[in-house]
Amino acid sequence: MTILIIAEHDGAALKPSTLNTVAAAAKIGGDIHVLVAGSDCAGAASSAAAVAGVAKVLVADAAHLSSQSAENLAAVVVACVQGDSACTHVLAPATPFGKNVLPRAAALLDSSQISDVVAIETPDTFVRPFYAGNAVARVKSSDKVKVLSVRTTAFDPAATTGGGATVQATSAGADLGLCELLGREVVKLERPELTAASIIVSGGRGLGSAEKFREVLEPMADKLGAALGASRAAVDAGYAPNDYQVGQTGKIVAPQLYVAVGISGAIQHLAGMKDSKVIVAINKDPDAPIFQVADYGLVADLFAVVPELTGAV
Template identity: 65%
Template sequence: MTALVIAEHDNATIKGATLNTVAAAAQCGGEVHVLIAGHNAGAAAAAAAQIAGVSKVIHADAEYLAHGLAENMAAQVLAIAGSYSHILFPATASGKNIAPRVAAKLDVGQISDITKVIAADTFERPIYAGNAIATVQSADATKVITVRTTGFDPAAATGGSAAVETQAAQADSGKSTFLGSEIAKSDRPELTAAKIIVSGGRALGSAEKFNEVMTPLADKLGAALGASRAAVDAGYAPNDWQVGQTGKIVAPQLYVACGISGAIQHLAGMKDSKVIVAINKDPEAPIFSVADYGLEADLFEAVPELIKAL
């Protein structure tokens, strides 16, 4: 058995989600190969070759692979899919876009969002917003899998010495074209990769209060800023800060939830955090059921005091 990991990269460096996916692939048994499909992505291929546990890197290079368009990426994966028992993608926006196309073309069922590998054909995945864990067994010859990256510790980025093999790029599908992107730039850590996250909820009351109360705490802790869906829907925080079932799934070392009640959809996105601190004046707030440390207090008083103490 050999597993293929579809790497996420920026043509120069490997994104963290790839390391978690390699760790999951290693647990499937057999060798682990990594596909780097991009443009002028030699540096990314070299970085992938350094990942511990990877035995081969397959490098396909073409201008139309530069931005990871799903149609072209799926064609590239399908060109080599016959050699693999498992094809794994990070369960990110990109991976979720490509994996179903590959599964459909191979006429196999996709196994989504796995958090544990029990055996080469058996996996665990959360259902009902994480309230239950389903054990899924697949009889398909090729397992197409997306990996919830918070469920696996990342493979070491160095220590490996895989061979890099050049693969001919498949022809441009012509079905989609990359026109441009608007990248939100921030000095803060990326939300899904941050070791510390400070999140605010509806109780903050306004975008001004959100910024006034949460930003100094995040600055003090060197943390990324997150928000509940209620806060995002109310316009207190941008959409890319949303943590939860319909936002980003995170598992930092420390998660500080301020004024977040803890609706099930939010808990699904952060309950795997190593240490959870909740500040809420409602003693019945569900967030306290998952918190390691809970402070029943008015956040407008507690957070400034916390900042002073830090």
């Protein structure tokens, strides 16, 4: 039994989401192979080879894979699976990267994708949430090749050292020419990235404006060394950029501390942060749904108490 993981990387190193996916694969059992596809990705391949539990790293290095388009990358994945008769599982993180590539690979493999896996019971039985995380389904797959996207917050990351995997080149295939990358904008954040942050301070529509969002939350985030997040309502209102959005339609996070300021707690927002280790909610509405999941709740005017809390840190 062989498990193929599609690595998310930037060429030089693996993204943390890949380490969580390796940890999920370890619970299935069998040999773990990691596919590193891209252009000039030797650094990422070396990082993958050092990860504990990885048996082999397959490297597909070609210019036409530099954009890691779903069309070209899915073809490489299928070729790897078909070239290894023992391959029984294909895994990728349930991030925008994985959600882009995995469905196409699943279709080409004639497999039914199982999305957002949060637990692995047996090699063919998996647990995934639905109804915005309010219920879970136990899914048993009879597909020859099981295709899974892994919710990274449900698995502790594999160790980045201790592994000694072999590194092997694999065919990058031909450029299918089905799409062309015209440009890419990389957002550079001065704060920790949301999905990797141990502390997150998030704001909602209760802050009233983009100016108040920055004025109230940034000092607290600076004091705590935290990432900034936002509810969908705050993003839609223009208080914060899309990169800040936490929730079912944003980023799924599980930090050590999540501070929700002026967030009512809509179902789609709770689905993205309720696995946080400690949740602190500040809202003037005592009946706000956010208090149902909060470990600590403060019913108060956020414009008065947040600066006071910040000053006390």
